[in-house]
Amino acid sequence: MQSSAISIYATALFPPKFLTFLPQGPVFVARRHYCRPRMASLGGFTVKSQLGSASNENSGFSTLIEFMSSGGTHVGDDLVVLFDHIQYACKRIAALVASPFNTSLGKQRFIAAESSGTDRDASKPLDIVSNEIILRSLRNSGKVAVMASEEDDAPIWLNNDGPYVVVTDPLDGSRNIDASIPTGTIFGIYKRLVELDHLPEEEKAMLNSLQCGTRLVAASYVLYSSATILCTSFGSGTHAFTLDRSTGDFILTHSDIKVPRRGQIYSVNDARYFDWPEGLRQYIDTVRQGKGKYPKKYSARYICSLVADFHRTLMYGGVAMNPRDHLRLVYEANPLSFLVEHAGGRGSDGKTRILSIQPVKLHQRLPLFLGSLEDMEELESYGDVQQKVNPGYEV
Numbered sequence: 573m574q575s576s577a578i579s580i581y582a583t584a585l586f587p588p589k590f591l592t593f594l595p596q597g598p599v600f601v602a603r604r605h606y607c608r609p610r611m612a613s614l615g616g617f618t619v620k621s622q623l624g625s626a627s628n629e630n631s632g633f634s635t636l637i638e639f640m641s642s643g644g645t646h647v648g649d650d651l652v653v654l655f656d657h658i659q660y661a662c663k664r665i666a667a668l669v670a671s672p673f674n675t676s677l678g679k680q681r682f683i684a685a686e687s688s689g690t691d692r693d694a695s696k697p698l699d700i701v702s703n704e705i706i707l708r709s710l711r712n713s714g715k716v717a718v719m720a721s722e723e724d725d726a727p728i729w730l731n732n733d734g735p736y737v738v739v740t741d742p743l744d745g746s747r748n749i750d751a752s753i754p755t756g757t758i759f760g761i762y763k764r765l766v767e768l769d770h771l772p773e774e775e776k777a778m779l780n781s782l783q784c785g786t787r788l789v790a791a792s793y794v795l796y797s798s799a800t801i802l803c804t805s806f807g808s809g810t811h812a813f814t815l816d817r818s819t820g821d822f823i824l825t826h827s828d829i830k831v832p833r834r835g836q837i838y839s840v841n842d843a844r845y846f847d848w849p850e851g852l853r854q855y856i857d858t859v860r861q862g863k864g865k866y867p868k869k870y871s872a873r874y875i876c877s878l879v880a881d882f883h884r885t886l887m888y889g890g891v892a893m894n895p896r897d898h899l900r901l902v903y904e905a906n907p908l909s910f911l912v913e914h915a916g917g918r919g920s921d922g923k924t925r926i927l928s929i930q931p932v933k934l935h936q937r938l939p940l941f942l943g944s945l946e947d948m949e950e951l952e953s954y955g956d957v958q959q960k961v962n963p964g965y966e967v
């Protein structure tokens with residue numbers, strides 16, 4: 573944080589909802605006088621801190637906001653404020669997906685969608701509620717010019733002075749929520765293109781949202797699983813923070829994640845084997861027999877929840893893929909590719925680096941392959957890995 577500027581960022585003392593009542597513009601100092609005891613205790617076990625080098629402190633725990641404010645990340649006050657609102661939104665979504673009432677909410681809509689003949693990708697109420705939670709938080713932050721969401725047809729212009737553009741999939745994997753499968757939220761953050769400020773709102777909202785992935789300044793996902801994990805990159809390293817439910821803080825638990833150069837896992841819906849092109853079939857047949865460049869038999873893991881499959885890939889290595897035109901470039905492929913690249917891995921559509929693909933449509937879909945560098949190179953060497961046959965699947 574700049575020492576001269578008087579800066580406000582939400583803390584336990586100033587949660588985002590209070591900040592909405594504070595004046596915009598010149599900022600007042602609300603420096604944190606209170607430091608929470610730096611020792612976490614889980615059911616009687618004392619947990620050792622994994623503070624990364626970005627922290628000024630050499631012992632204890634670092635929260636997401638402390639990590640961002642420590643000076644090592646060079647993100648600036650605006651992004652700190654924005655992330656405080658994002659983490660607040662995600663804590664609310666975490667509570668929502670764990671709520672005993674979400675199942676009936678999901679079912680009502682599912683029945684309605686079935687009877688009206690709507691396809692299986694129709695949004696469920698949880699998607700919509702998550703979208704609203706995020707929209708409100710981004711608006712309250714005062715830092716966002718435009719939000720583009722997988723749930724909305726068009727981007728929403730929020731604030732002429734907002735320095736950032738946020739693209740998001742508010743709740744991915746929600747089709748499996750009735751079975752308590754892990755779900756996740758994905759974010760990508762760009763700078764507002766000030767050179768477009770003169771354009772009509774609709775036009776500048778769209779063009780700001782269609783920025784190439786190479787222009788991302790930050791990306792994150794939040795995994796709602798046995799633990800709620802916020803994994804983020806601000807362009808140098810990928811770091812994960814785990815929600816401490818006793819304090820409500822995201823605590824740094826995995827600093828500077830490095831995806832192993834090789835994994836031994838492939839992650840794909842392989843019931844689609846007969847719709848795959850020859851190259852992809854050959855690749856999977858080869859690695860599952862242990863006849864690839866890495867002479868071990870690979871294992872299959874597929875949750876069918878992108879954030880969960882991606883998180884496991886980041887931790888253990890290997891390759892996570894959806895070879896058909898299903899996942900979205902703007903909301904899913906770009907943010908996750910940014911994260912995997914900053915962890916030393918690769919994101920591609922089977923041929924081209926994802927981050928270098930210029931989006932031409934907001935909801936553009938494409939094949940997506942993410943993972944360990946050597947696994948990705950081997951996979952791409954088969955050439956023909958993009959599934960062109962896309963008959964529509966019912967489950």
Ligand SMILES: O=P(O)(O)OC[C@H]1O[C@](O)(COP(=O)(O)O)[C@@H](O)[C@@H]1O
Pocket residue numbers: 693744745746747841876877878879881894896898899965
């Ligand atoms: O049906 P497939 O091809 O296995 O796709 C599953 C993928 O679709 C998703 O459910 C996302 O779909 P939506 O973007 O339509 O919600 C991912 O979480 C998952 O990885």
